[in-house]
Amino acid sequence: MANLIIFLVLLVLGYVFGQMAERRHFKSIIERERQYKHIMCFNERTLPPQTISPEVALVAGNVVISIDYFKRIVAGLNNIFGGRVAAYESLIERARREAILRMKAEAETLGGQSIFNVKLETASIYKGSGQQVGSVEVYAYGTTLIKRT
Amino acid sequence: MGYENRDIPEGINVSETHPLKEFAWLAAGLIILVVFSVVALSLAAEHLTRYIPFSVEQKATASLSKRYTDEHPLSQQQLQVQNYLQTLANALVIHQGLDDNMTIKIHYVDDDTINAFATLGGHIVVFKGLLQMMPHENALSMVMAHEIAHIKHRDPIVSLGRGLTVYLALTSIAGVGNNSAFEDVLGQTGLLTMMSFSREQESAADREAMLTLKRYYGHLNGAAALFEMLEHEKDEPNLPSFFNTHPLTDKRIKAIKGFASSFRAEGDTTVKALPDFLRQSL
Incomplete structure (x- = not known):
C-alpha cells in the first residue's frame, strides 16, 4: 500500500513538474530560434562555389534532458501495447532543437554567419535495470563560416 | 547566396495527444490485461496443481521438516503435548x-x-498460544479438523501453485515494461496472494470440519467456542493472526449453529475437557 502511494505521488509530481518544464522549455526554444534565425544551418559538406575562402571554426552544442517519472511510466506502458511513444517524442524534439541553438550561440560569439556540415549525435544515459535514470543527450556540431575582415 | 532556412511549422515531430488521456487508456488496458490473465491463470493453476501427487509434496517437504525438528528439539513435556495432538x-x-x-x-x-x-x-x-485459549477438547478438535480438511482438499499446494503462477505472470509483464516501479507494484500484489487460502477454501474446510465433528462426537456442542471467544475479544487492538485470513468469525459461528440444528445430537452431548497434563504443561 505504501509503495502504491509513493508511486502515485511520484506520478503526479512527475506529471506536474514535467509538463511545466516542457512548456517553459518550448517557449524559450521558440524565442531563441527567432533570435538566432540569421545564423543558417545546412547539412551540406561542401561550400557554395562562389564563397571566397572564409575563416572556419568548429562549433558544437550539447544538451542532456532527463525524462520525468510520468513519461517513464507512460513509455513503460507503451512498451507493452506498442504504438508511438508520444511521451518521448517531445523530449527528443526539445533536445535536438536545444542542441542546435547552443551550437548557434557559439557560432554567434565567433562572428559566424552560417554553419555547414551540421550533424547530430545522440546518446542515452541509462543506468540499466533497477535504479533507472533515463536521460537523452543530443550533441550538435558543424563548421561555421566567418567572413574575413 | 541562394541558401535559406525555412521556418518549420511547430509540432510536426510530436504527436498531438494529451499525455493524461494516453496514460488513462494505457493504464485501463493494462489493468484489464492483468485482471484477465490473473483470473485465467489462477483458475488453470488451481485445476492443474491438483494432479500433483501427494507423495511428491511429502518428498519435497521431508528434508525441510526433518531439519526443522532437528534444529528445534522439544522437551519431554512439549513432546507429550505434541503426541496428544497427534493422537x-x-x-x-x-x-x-x-x-x-x-x-x-x-x-x-x-x-x-x-x-x-x-x-x-x-x-x-499448532502454536502454544492457540492451545492456551482452548476451553475444551471440542473447540480444539474443530480447529484441528479444519486444518486437516485443508490437507484433504489439497489447499496448500493449490494455493502455492496459484500464487506462484500469478507471481510469475505478473513479474513477466513487469519484465516487459522493464521498469522497477512496475515490478514493485505488481510484484507485491503477487506475493500477497501466494500461500494464502481463499475464502472459499476456508469455508469448505469449515464444512468438512463440522461433518468430521458430527461423526466423531455425534454433536457440535462447543465447536464454535473458540470463535465465540475471539468474537468477544474483537474490540481489542491486536487481532490474533489466526483469524485474519479466515471467514468472519460471526459468520462462522452462525454456520456452525445452523449446521448443528440441522440434525439431532446423539450420545453424550457434554463437551470433553482437555486432559490435565495438557493444562499443566501450557
Whole structure:
C-alpha cells in the first residue's frame, strides 16, 4: 500500500513538474530560434562555389534532458501495447532543437554567419535495470563560416 | 547566396495527444490485461496443481521438516503435548476419511502466537498460544479438523501453485515494461496472494470440519467456542493472526449453529475437557 502511494505521488509530481518544464522549455526554444534565425544551418559538406575562402571554426552544442517519472511510466506502458511513444517524442524534439541553438550561440560569439556540415549525435544515459535514470543527450556540431575582415 | 532556412511549422515531430488521456487508456488496458490473465491463470493453476501427487509434496517437504525438528528439539513435556495432538489428529483423520496415502504430521511450537496452520506435505503447525485459549477438547478438535480438511482438499499446494503462477505472470509483464516501479507494484500484489487460502477454501474446510465433528462426537456442542471467544475479544487492538485470513468469525459461528440444528445430537452431548497434563504443561 505504501509503495502504491509513493508511486502515485511520484506520478503526479512527475506529471506536474514535467509538463511545466516542457512548456517553459518550448517557449524559450521558440524565442531563441527567432533570435538566432540569421545564423543558417545546412547539412551540406561542401561550400557554395562562389564563397571566397572564409575563416572556419568548429562549433558544437550539447544538451542532456532527463525524462520525468510520468513519461517513464507512460513509455513503460507503451512498451507493452506498442504504438508511438508520444511521451518521448517531445523530449527528443526539445533536445535536438536545444542542441542546435547552443551550437548557434557559439557560432554567434565567433562572428559566424552560417554553419555547414551540421550533424547530430545522440546518446542515452541509462543506468540499466533497477535504479533507472533515463536521460537523452543530443550533441550538435558543424563548421561555421566567418567572413574575413 | 541562394541558401535559406525555412521556418518549420511547430509540432510536426510530436504527436498531438494529451499525455493524461494516453496514460488513462494505457493504464485501463493494462489493468484489464492483468485482471484477465490473473483470473485465467489462477483458475488453470488451481485445476492443474491438483494432479500433483501427494507423495511428491511429502518428498519435497521431508528434508525441510526433518531439519526443522532437528534444529528445534522439544522437551519431554512439549513432546507429550505434541503426541496428544497427534493422537487427536489421527482420530479425526479416520472420521474425515482421508486417502490412505495422506498422512498428517503435527508440529507443536512453544510460542505465544495464537495460530495454527496447515502446510505442504500434510504438516500441521499448532502454536502454544492457540492451545492456551482452548476451553475444551471440542473447540480444539474443530480447529484441528479444519486444518486437516485443508490437507484433504489439497489447499496448500493449490494455493502455492496459484500464487506462484500469478507471481510469475505478473513479474513477466513487469519484465516487459522493464521498469522497477512496475515490478514493485505488481510484484507485491503477487506475493500477497501466494500461500494464502481463499475464502472459499476456508469455508469448505469449515464444512468438512463440522461433518468430521458430527461423526466423531455425534454433536457440535462447543465447536464454535473458540470463535465465540475471539468474537468477544474483537474490540481489542491486536487481532490474533489466526483469524485474519479466515471467514468472519460471526459468520462462522452462525454456520456452525445452523449446521448443528440441522440434525439431532446423539450420545453424550457434554463437551470433553482437555486432559490435565495438557493444562499443566501450557
